Every structure is written in structure tokens, then in C-alpha cells.
Amino acid sequence: MTRFEVLILGNSSATPMYGRHPTSQLLNFNEQLFLIDCGEGTQMQLFRYGIKGSRISHIFISHLHGDHYFGLIGLLSSQHLVGRQNELHLYGPPALKEILDLQFKHSDTRLRYPLVFHSTNEDHSEVIFENAHLSVRSFPLRHRIACTGFRFDEKKRSASLKKEEVERLNIPIPYLRFLKKGIDYVANDGTVYLAKNLTNPPPPPRSYGYCSDTVVNEDYFEEIRGVDLLYHEATFLHDRIERAKETFHTTSLEAAQVAQIVGARKLLLGHFSARYKDLQPLLDESRTIFPHTELSEEGKWFLV
Amino acid sequence: MTRFEVLILGNSSATPMYGRHPTSQLLNFNEQLFLIDCGEGTQMQLFRYGIKGSRISHIFISHLHGDHYFGLIGLLSSQHLVGRQNELHLYGPPALKEILDLQFKHSDTRLRYPLVFHSTNEDHSEVIFENAHLSVRSFPLRHRIACTGFRFDEKKRSASLKKEEVERLNIPIPYLRFLKKGIDYVANDGTVYLAKNLTNPPPPPRSYGYCSDTVVNEDYFEEIRGVDLLYHEATFLHDRIERAKETFHTTSLEAAQVAQIVGARKLLLGHFSARYKDLQPLLDESRTIFPHTELSEEGKWFLV
Numbered sequence: 001m002t003r004f005e006v007l008i009l010g011n012s013s014a015t016p017m018y019g020r021h022p023t024s025q026l027l028n029f030n031e032q033l034f035l036i037d038c039g040e041g042t043q044m045q046l047f048r049y050g051i052k053g054s055r056i057s058h059i060f061i062s063h064l065h066g067d068h069y070f071g072l073i074g075l076l077s078s079q080h081l082v083g084r085q086n087e088l089h090l091y092g093p094p095a096l097k098e099i100l101d102l103q104f105k106h107s108d109t110r111l112r113y114p115l116v117f118h119s120t121n122e123d124h125s126e127v128i129f130e131n132a133h134l135s136v137r138s139f140p141l142r143h144r145i146a147c148t149g150f151r152f153d154e155k156k157r158s159a160s161l162k163k164e165e166v167e168r169l170n171i172p173i174p175y176l177r178f179l180k181k182g183i184d185y186v187a188n189d190g191t192v193y194l195a196k197n198l199t200n201p202p203p204p205p206r207s208y209g210y211c212s213d214t215v216v217n218e219d220y221f222e223e224i225r226g227v228d229l230l231y232h233e234a235t236f237l238h239d240r241i242e243r244a245k246e247t248f249h250t251t252s253l254e255a256a257q258v259a260q261i262v263g264a265r266k267l268l269l270g271h272f273s274a275r276y277k278d279l280q281p282l283l284d285e286s287r288t289i290f291p292h293t294e295l296s297e298e299g300k301w302f303l304v
Numbered sequence: 305m306t307r308f309e310v311l312i313l314g315n316s317s318a319t320p321m322y323g324r325h326p327t328s329q330l331l332n333f334n335e336q337l338f339l340i341d342c343g344e345g346t347q348m349q350l351f352r353y354g355i356k357g358s359r360i361s362h363i364f365i366s367h368l369h370g371d372h373y374f375g376l377i378g379l380l381s382s383q384h385l386v387g388r389q390n391e392l393h394l395y396g397p398p399a400l401k402e403i404l405d406l407q408f409k410h411s412d413t414r415l416r417y418p419l420v421f422h423s424t425n426e427d428h429s430e431v432i433f434e435n436a437h438l439s440v441r442s443f444p445l446r447h448r449i450a451c452t453g454f455r456f457d458e459k460k461r462s463a464s465l466k467k468e469e470v471e472r473l474n475i476p477i478p479y480l481r482f483l484k485k486g487i488d489y490v491a492n493d494g495t496v497y498l499a500k501n502l503t504n505p506p507p508p509p510r511s512y513g514y515c516s517d518t519v520v521n522e523d524y525f526e527e528i529r530g531v532d533l534l535y536h537e538a539t540f541l542h543d544r545i546e547r548a549k550e551t552f553h554t555t556s557l558e559a560a561q562v563a564q565i566v567g568a569r570k571l572l573l574g575h576f577s578a579r580y581k582d583l584q585p586l587l588d589e590s591r592t593i594f595p596h597t598e599l600s601e602e603g604k605w606f607l608v
Contacts, residue, residue, distance in 0.1 A: 014382070014385050015382040015385050015386060016348050016351070017351065019352075021348075022378075040345060040347070040348075040374075040378040041344060041345045041348060043344070044320050044325075044345060047320070047321065064410045064411050065411050066377060066378055066411060070344075070377055070381075071344065074326075074344040077370045078318070078319040078320075081318050081319050099406055099407055099410065102399075102402065102406055103368075103403055106397075106399040106403065106449075107370060107449065108448060108449050144412060145411065145412050
């Protein structure tokens, strides 16, 4: 099975406390590494967990609050200093490029590797990355400033052959790829060999939804419909729902409701307020509604 | 004795490695806190060592290479978020303000505390801060981009009275402050009481010199003449002197020579290249010339 999992690099909101770090996650899809948000200290966290920054090919920034991107300029600069040469694709709000360029200018830095910037759109959802096996979509969230979530969808794979059967029946090799696509094989003598009998169905494609800072609203529910793993911010406990609404954030109870409504399989909570030293109550609250909840614990890998 | 000491928050050059952090130091002078440079992760380091950011009144940034200031925007933002109200004075190259303002603008942040920006000058040395007990001077260093060092000078204090003597002789209280300034007391009967016999001389004023990134050159030697504690970058061992010159940095042997030439009392090495996991050779090399050398170990306080 293709590797599809996410490493938590930071789970803190706003101000880092108790050794927790601001938001960042590393997604490994089939050994291609994607970074999602990049709070201050992300490059040190990557080092701590043994991840080489040069392996990251794409970075997605949800919005321009500092706890989601202040570590980006440091990571990009370090990649330059250690001699990175391979392309790096960066997705984020248009102003992000302006902020980076200004800092590169004043440090007299001319990157030695191609940094390809792609603006995200705060108004509508769209596919922003696609290859043969994966597509990534950004979609608007509702926060104090423009903010997008991201959805990572594995593409549907072909069926796999039942090797022993195929060999036993002497199906000619050129026809095997048709079988995998579900096309039956008709032999010269007219015998029909059904594709469904000679193949195992592919595993269902998996998907990861990432909802960084947002106040809960129906507008983005369709975007994360049926994801296998849903990361949703849960800054506060529900007794602070008023504060959550004021600051355009979500409570852990609301995050659980969202997971339930969209039919997610598992829920990952994060972006915890500095108010909570002990995070267990946030987990407990969510599990009252959505039992398959986990806390996004730093340094831990979660399977999608 | 007035407290005058420096806490090392980061001692790494360029890319953070081996758990070391980019450059930052906290100077405590009589419980007033000054931050010198602010690499990425400085706010986490302050938290680790139990320092409240709100106690910092002045921040000095030497230059706009990221390993000396990428942590500043995060620290300033966090101070805003935790409700700081007291003034914060920031000293650095003019473009620093532009960089900060652009990021505040795009995160829609209006600081709740007064941030007073003071441009440093890359062309000449000047006093940039002064109060009754301390003065701070910036001076040009020679690096790839504009860079300044800083010198912190304790002001000369008054002599202290020999209390028992003064009481025994019944010197009238209004004259005591003159004695402290070295003015003798002449009693009504013509007897002269010499100030030097009734006072203890003040301790000699102390000074701290901070030389962040620079290639060694005589131009700044006068600026750090006779400091008690000299922090000098020592990015490389001397076998990499060519690399040091190319990158406008210093070797530990050169740092020791500087300390010797300017008559520093103690030397603190820092800004270590990621090339060195073990720092002992840098210390050993410096001590061959200047025995009173220490490594700027993170988390350690050094007396000025």
C-alpha cells in the first residue's frame, strides 16, 4: 500500500507554549513530501524528526497569520545555504511572495534553487496540484484574514492481477493491462475470461482534509466530504464558544460535529490555545460526539 | 554590585543544527533586559529559560541576515497577543521596519503596545541608547551586508561612603553627597576631612562588546577597546581562513587575536558553523592565544 501519512511538527495556536510549536505538518505520500503551513521553528522540528528539508517538494501556506508561516523564510533560506538545487513549489496568498522577496532582497540572497510561487485563491476552491497519483485542492475557509484549507486526494488506482490465476490460464501478456482496467479477455476459441475474476479490486482511494484557522460554517463542508482523515483546528473548549466566534476559531466540540456531518473516518485536533496546558479535555470533549478523534501530538505520524 | 550579565539564547550560524539555535543573547543590566539579535526560535528559547518577553525593553538587531532576525516578527507578534502594553524600543537597519510593517499589514495586526523604531547607521559609530547607568553604542562591522556591533558601557558610579567613619566624625548629612563625588569636607574649625579617606572608590565600570558577523579588520578595534567581556563571532577554525574571508567571517584564532589586541578581559566565542558538531576544537584554538576564552553555550549566563 502506498504510504500516505502525516507527521505533526507543530500543534500550537498563536503563541508557542509548553514546548509546543506553531502549526506545521509534513505529509508523506509515496515518499513525496509536502509541507503544510510552516510556523516559526519548523526547520528545527524537521531536523529533530530526521527529515531532510531538501526532500520537500511542495509547501502549502493556509494564511498569513504568523503562527502559520513565520518559519517559512528561515526554511527557504536554509535550503539555499545547504545548497539545494531541486525545484520547490510554494502555494499561498499572493502577498506571501512580496514578503519573502523583500527579505531576500535585504539579505542580498539570490536563491540557488528554483522557487516556484503559486497564488492561492480566497474566493473559490480549485485544484492547485496534480500528478498521476495525487491531487491537491485549496478551498476558502472563514477566518479574520483570507485563509484556505487543503484537500489531498489519492487517485483511483488500477486493479491488481491475481498473478497465479493469470499464469495458470496463460493469458497473453499484452492483454494484462486491459484486465487491470476491467476489460474482459476473449480468447481465440471464444472463451470469455472475466476481468473481475482475474483481478483484485484496488483499495479505495484515500484523502486528507486540512482545515486550519476557521470559524465553523457550512460553506466548506462539501470540500471535505468523506475524507479519511480530517485535521480540524480546535483552538478552544466549547465553554469558550463566544471567544472562538470572536476570534474566528473553532471549539473541539464543533470540530467533532464537522467530522460527523462530513462523514470523516478519523479526526485530528490541533491549533491548541496557550490557555490549555493539559490537552486531554479537548480530546474528551470531541470524543463525546466523534469517538475516532486524536490529538495532533508533535512528532507523531498519523495514517490517512 | 549591579547585575550585568548575558544569557546565550543561540550560538549557531546560518542553519540551525544539533539542537543549536541561531544567534540571540539576552543582556541583564540591573534587571533591565536587552535582547541582542533575534534568530528564529528566540521566543521559544526565552520561554525555555524562564524569561518573560514583556520584561525586554530594548532589542538590538545587528544586520538583516536571517539567522540574526527571523525570530523578531514572531516575538513582536506574540508580545502583542499576550497583551503587552509597555514600550519596546527596536534598533536595527532601516529596512527592518519595512519588513516588519509589511508582515503586520498582511496579518492585519495593529500592535497594542508602542514599538519605537530607531535606525542604526552602517557608516559611523554613535551612542544609540543612554540612561543614568548605561550607554549603548553601535559601530560598523564589515560583512557581506551592512552590519553593526554594539557596545554596552556601564557608567562610572560614585564612590561609596565609609559609613562608620563618617558617623564617628559626625560629618553633616548635606555634605555626604559631595564626599561621594570626591570633594573634601572642611569643618567650621578649619579641619579638612579628605574625601579619599572617607569613601571607598567605585568599582571600575564594566563593558560588554558584541561583534556579530564580520571579517576581522582594524576599523572596529577602537570600538571594543578594553571591554571586560568581548563576544566575537568565530564561525570557523583557522584551517578555513580562506572560507572565512570569502564569507566575511572570522576564525576562532582571529577572534582570540582581536581579544588580545583590544585588551579584552574575557572572550566569548559564538556563531558556530554547522560544520562543527563538537565545538571544543574552536575553544582550544582560541585559548592557544587567549586563555580566558569561553564558548557561548546556550542557556548559560556569563558575567560581564
